[in-house]
Amino acid sequence: MKTVLISIKAKWWKLILSGKKSVEIRKTAPAEIEFPFRAVVYVPKTGIVGAFDCEGVTRTNLYDCLAERSCLTVEQISKYGAGGKVCGWLIKKDSPIEFDNPFPVETSGQARPPQSWQYIPNYRANLxxxxxxxxxxxxxxxxxxxxxxxxxxxxxxxxxxxxxxxxxxxxxxxxxxQPCLSASAYDAVESVICQADDEGFGEWADDYLSDVTKEQYQELEEQLDAVFNAWIEKNGLHAGFxxxxxxxxxxxxxxxxxxxxxxxxxxxxxxxxxxxxxxxx
Incomplete structure (x- = not known):
């Protein structure tokens, strides 16, 4: 199931948990995504507090169809959407769940919360x-x-x-x-140096990459780690243990x-x- 991180004010999150609010209004929604998808909820100044499953999205400017289920008035939706179409995220019944305690936004793999929503890796910090x-x-x-x-x-x-x-x-x-490729940059550089030697470049390769700085090694480690974990996410190879x-x-x-x-x-x-x-x- 695909996952997004969505920012929701505390008062709306309480209404979602209670079941009174079954539609979340947004200007946009995830494209090319299978339903249902998981929405992990970030409450400003609190943290990541829970999640719900979105079973569909309706794009419409018929605000009266969304008003009651979104706990908003037609006027509020119209003002938010500037008279155009808005996206109604349909919250699957009984799917909203509150975590034991709030988690920092960094546990989602993001440095800061989204203004509206964004894709994130599979979220498991609450389990x-x-x-x-x-x-x-x-x-x-x-x-x-x-x-x-x-x-x-x-x-x-x-x-x-x-x-x-x-x-x-x-x-x-x-x-x-959680796989981490810290210190792997040294192994990668050493492997390349050995490759040059194995391929017969001899003394011409003696000083190759010998002047790589500490900062450059750190940069390489960060990029290797990012690429590897993106590969894990893309192929669903998360550790189950x-x-x-x-x-x-x-x-x-x-x-x-x-x-x-x-x-x-x-x-x-x-x-x-x-x-x-x-x-x-």
């Missing part, structure tokens, strides 16, 4: 995974809430055979392997059928004990 033993992690999820929901469904299938109340899981942020360097613990509340923080779990147990709904040993 999390869970494990029952803090060793074997599996599927990835958009946020912790999704991971906990899946873990609860998994654990409930054990219920007839195992005691699951108080079962602990670990949820951590996925840090995917990751490591978990930090995690949070959650306990299963069997009565409520959900995973919660240890603080909530033990608070609920204490309340049940004090109310006489649960006996202590």
């Amino acid at each position: 999390v995974s869970y494990s029952f033993d803090n060793e074997n992690y599996g599927c990835t999820f958009e946020n912790t809430a999704e991971a906990l929901k899946d873990a609860a469904a998994d654990l409930k299938s054990w219920a007839p055979y195992y005691q699951v109340d108080g079962k602990k899981i670990y949820v951590g942020a996925c840090e995917f392997f 990751y490591k978990i360097n930090s995690y949070s613990e959650y306990l299963f509340d069997k009565a409520e059928g959900e995973f919660v923080t240890p603080e909530i779990y033990y608070s609920r147990r204490a309340n049940k004990i004090f109310s006489g709904k649960e006996r202590t040993e």
Whole structure:
């Protein structure tokens, strides 16, 4: 699925999350792209906060068809579009999702946020995974809430055979392997020098590339890295493996059928004990 980074004000993002706003108005839209495509949301002065799937784009100057679903008035759309056609990005139902926390715009591979929108590489900075033993992690999820929901469904299938109340899981942020060609410039230059020697240029090649400066090596490294990662992106060769360097613990509340923080779990147990709904040993 293709991905774009789109700048949206906080008030509009809240309406998108609530489901009240199902059309985002823009002057332009991605061309030659398959639907649905993913829109990663950047909120000014906050960061990258979530995403939604765009299932289509309608280009029209019939503003009354867009007004209600975009949470704008016909007059507002007309002023924005200067009387011409605008693009209505159709937000797929139930696709908007909020990340656990805001991420810097640099995690999208961009130095600064777009004024409207721009293409970006596949975005994975928000992904999390869970494990029952803090060793074997599996599927990835958009946020912790999704991971906990899946873990609860998994654990409930054990219920007839195992005691699951108080079962602990670990949820951590996925840090995917990111290829980096730092220091590769030296190898590239050395390879070219060896090539000249292998092809029989002899002493004429003795000083070839011997005066390359530190700044020139750094420039070459940056360009090699950019080209290599563009190749990765174009061919969909992203690493699917990751490591978990930090995690949070959650306990299963069997009565409520959900995973919660240890603080909530033990608070609920204490309340049940004090109310006489649960006996202590």
